[in-house]
């Protein structure tokens with residue numbers, strides 16, 4: 001019986017990558033990890049993206065190993081169809097996100113604090129709430145709308161919409177619309193460049209719901225506006241429904 005169970009365990013490891021991830025321990029993230037308080041270069045689940053595939057350089061080029069493997073397979077398939085995918089943003093920890101957030105906070109011309117936060121939140125995350133904290137999410141090619149409206153951008157987006165799911169990626173920040181439209185109603189504006197490796201990200205979403213509350217979000221300028229904005233419900237969970245694993 002024991003031998004049979006061990007055999008079953010090995011078979012499951014081989015066929016179910018999520019089970020394998022759970023066995024490796026990365027599927028039970030700590031609260032600190034979910035909040036991005038991670039030093040990627042010291043975390044053995046993270047690796048660097050080679051310069052051939054990204055414009056990023058150390059320390060901004062880290063990503064989880066499994067995300068990288070899936071990205072490289074997808075990149076290869078895209079190339080065969082004449083589409084080039086280059087990572088322009090990978091993992092950002094809490095402290096990097098705080099730097100970005102506070103720069104925008106200080107430079108903003110919006111006077112009222114809650115509106116200032118809201119205006120930054122159109123495209124940027126508050127520290128502790130970014131999917132880029134997890135090593136599961138990548139931005140491709142350009143964060144500029146002009147690029148995605150160009151012929152190349154449109155072809156790239158079309159390819160991603162038709163193929164990314166085959167490699168475990170999906171677009172969390174799809175077009176927004178009114179309630180009842182079937183579109184997202186809260187969260188960041190549409191980001192055609194941002195793609196998430198959902199076999200891992202889905203797991204972190206589940207743990208985020210269980211382990212993180214608004215009380216865990218703080219340590220940056222404007223932290224007092226977290227409750228009024230319902231940052232967790234509206235932004236962390238203001239994503240398109242991911243495909244199930």
Ligand SMILES: [Zn+2]
Nearest residue numbers: 089138139194
């Ligand atoms: Zn992004």
